[in-house]
Amino acid sequence: MSQYTVFITSPLEAEYVDSIRSVSPGLEVLFESDLLPSPRYVADHKGGPLERTEEQERRWRSCLERADILWDFPPLGADGRSPMLGAPKVKWVQTTSTGVGPLVKLHGLQNSDIIVTTARGVHAGPLAEFVMLGLLAHFRGLRHLEAEQKQHRWTRYCGDEIAGKHLVIVGAGDLARGTAVLAQAFGMRVEAIARHPDKSRDHLHVFDAIFPVERLHERLGQADAVVIAVPHTPDTDTMIDRSALGAMKPGGVFVNIARGSVVDESALIDNLRSGYIGFAALDVAAKEPLPPDSPLWDMPNVLISPHSASTVQAENARITEIFCHNLREYLAGRPDRMKNILNKSLLY
Template sequence: MMNIMTSSNLTVAIAVPLEAELVESIRAADPAVTVLYEPELLPPERFPADHAGDPAFRRSEAQEDRYWEMLRSADVLYGFPNENAAGLAAIAASGKVQWIQAMAAGAGGAVKAANLSAAELQRLTVTSSAGVHALPLAEFALMGVLNGFKRTAELAANQSARHWPEVRTPVRLVSGSNLVVTGLGEIGVETARLARTMGMNVSGTKRRVTPIDGVDRVTDTAGLPGLLAAADAVVNTLPGTPYTEKLFNADVFAAMKPGTVFVNVGRGSVVDEDALLEALDNGQVSYACLDVFAVEPLPVTSPLWAHPNVLVSPHSSALSSAENRLIAGRFIENLGRLRAGAPLLHVVDPVHFY
């Protein structure tokens, strides 16, 4: 990207729905940068941070031509075209765009699905929104842990049945319990921080093992079974890569002590769902809070829907009303780094796709 870093004619195109005031904040960040934004070519948001927009939206043939002409004229895109892998593949083939700011924290999945050539992967830089979603995901993860420890699924079932049990069931204390976080990146570290405020002891895994403040023990994936033996709860934040595919299999669930609470805010492909169901049925896992699944939307035939100790969330735990503002701020920061010739933050690895 050396040829666009110092260019005085850098052009940015907004490829996804975005509030006009945030577009103006991008323009104001560097008046020398041309920002292309044609809201009539973009589907309206149905809710804050609805990056794909209303699926009923259709461009006319002339609008479709204008949309792609705008994107192909840009050096930098804010969002994937049409917010999907096919749009990414199409713009990569055009040859001009050299940097795309993705809306997703796990943008590597879309980059992989686009099946870009080695030359395209080398030329095109994709940055993710990793870190922007860290706090809402961490809060959701801790909600899942609390649900499991405080038996809220049973409370909800009893309330629905208007049943007041004769024998009250004790709940578990979060304070003093042991949490294992798989994937101590920004989301995992934020999860660990919140867990510590509730008195939990935290350990976890990291691909490159380095000490982390407040985390008692850090290992690589090979050391995970040793951590699980003492865990009361496990939170997965790992992305979906060939190296994490079905990492949580029957052997890993068997390494947990009975009654472990399991939360997944990473990617569904990291979990063997058949093995998870078996662990739920035999008591290795007492409760599972799941925001992501191997197939999304979760098929109506999946037994996870009806399992009494499973909470199904429709991949929505990262959403917050502040998301668009935070991603725009991240983009502005990276735009400044680009103009200064500094490395961009949160670049998607073109080999491991995370």
């Protein structure tokens, strides 16, 4: 009899399944690829459409019933019910994302004893690169250069730079850390807005200053660029509202690598239309996929990423490394030494 059974509930490459199996000879790892949707790209954790036969559905339910540990939350049913109701033995879920607080609520687990660990740390680097892509595209005039090149026009001009610019990051966690490291390398002044500015942080040194949320509007007014990097919780829902956007310095850059629900999208669109916000780089939207009739698609001062800025070739390798570390600690009876344990009361 195996001591623990792991069920992999989202697409994963075979080499990483083998890495998980190698953690312990007493570990049973259930990986039934025909029960999972086909990945559409590398590190696709949702996959394409899937319809299971009755026999496959029986096997799926059997795996859930047997599992002690899950790699990823199983998708919610078409009726919105959580499949976790059919997984009575599960004591721990390793997720493939960082901002999973709302998903924990959807599964009704915020008051449960189930451990939830996240992929925190995996996405900070790629998302920070997307931030810099947006900042460089605006300040270095990428679209101007593209338009000139299309016209075969060689006309010298004077551009701008990001060195010396003032960056305010709303959030002071891992995504903020990754962004601050790159921004400082480019010579920017970096401030963070935090719920608890006096909290001890290993990466405190990457910020020039940290301010409380109460000073959000004041600091936005000093920023040449603003990056949203907070988790979506009841406290952060539409925290970047019309008044917050209106507090920004005219012509500034706005980047959202958090969640679309953190921002009043209608107000953002209005400010982009008027030019009050000079440029926006958006990896997320209030409704995803972004509706085809959204004006954001056709705005010349908007860069849209389909919630893919964090997805890179090495993503699953890095998540697997976290999971295998956590497995070793869990199997050794040291759950307190596991990485990235979600605080279910705070939802991050």
